[in-house]
Amino acid sequence: MHPMLNIAVRAARNAGKVILRACENMSQVETSQKGSNDFVTNVDKEAELVIRDTILKAYPEHAIVGEELGHTDGKQADYLWVIDPLDGTTNFIKGIPHFAISIALKVKGRVEQAVVYDPIRDELFTASRGQGAQLNSKRIRVTKSTELAGSVLATGFPFKQKHHLDAYTETFKALFIQTTDIRRAGSAALDMAYVAAGRIDGFYEIGLKPWDTAAGELLIKEAGGMLMDFAGGANYNNSGNIVCGAPKLISLNTCSI
Structure with a gap:
């Protein structure tokens, strides 16, 4: 170590x-x-x-x-x-x-x-x-999931920024109808760790802070996963808006967010 x-x-x-x-x-x-x-x-x-x-x-x-x-x-x-x-x-x-x-x-x-x-x-x-x-x-490794059908995602509600609720709800609806289920457990750090461990296929959330995601970012990358912002770029550390998970799942389905 x-x-x-x-x-x-x-x-x-x-x-x-x-x-x-x-x-x-x-x-x-x-x-x-x-x-x-x-x-x-x-x-x-x-x-x-x-x-x-x-x-x-x-x-x-x-x-x-x-x-x-x-x-x-x-x-x-x-x-x-x-x-x-x-x-x-x-x-x-x-x-x-x-x-x-x-x-x-x-x-x-x-x-x-x-x-x-x-x-x-x-x-x-x-x-x-x-x-x-x-x-x-x-x-540990991320899952090999390539499509939303059959996948389980995790998310966090914008409870500190409720003015984003309408946009968030539309995103949730678009994803929920395509996935097996979506979890909201209340810890972004653990959500990202669970993605790295292959327990869930992907995770997304609005308005996170650097201390929420810094460790999870490396865990996911080293587990073979991918991270991006909602526009498909790499600005998630500045925007706080993050999507991460199995590479093909994330790269092919970011447009749903």
Whole structure:
């Protein structure tokens, strides 16, 4: 395992311990609202602090950006860690056991290392550029699906941007009538990890942030998948609008989105 991936795994597992302890005593979880339908807990912040501490002990000059605590400059600015300490906070608050820790390392703007960790199931999705993607150290691949018929997709509703609801609903209708089914589970990081693992054929969502997708992006690429924006280009990191999955499925059916 690459040394920097090893640190990312250690950071994710340390954060997982924080989250699992909180699950055992939810009465101690403090929740606040940071935006429209956008919640944060003391556990999100504590988990991010643990991740940052683990990374900076190993690489004190690296930069970090996280969902909850913002940007920390580093002397080695070419190395940027992108963190979502608890992707699926609403699930966590409601006691729905589906959420994850997402950690990615960008080197000169390109994702080189990625971890998505589900502490409830103890499932660790990892990838290093050029080395493939793994789930608990076993190689994973996207599905070989080539058409929407028979496929299962995942999505996320635009719950923070409800002005997109009409456009989203039309897209959902166009896809739903052609697929076997569509899932909405509440964690983009896990949705993308599941695409990489071949559990679902594709995923799409509007308005995601870099910390939602950075680790999943490398997982999918290293698992043989494809990512694009809704126009069929590569601007998904800027637009936040992402489509990913089995290459032929995505390239042939992006026009439906």
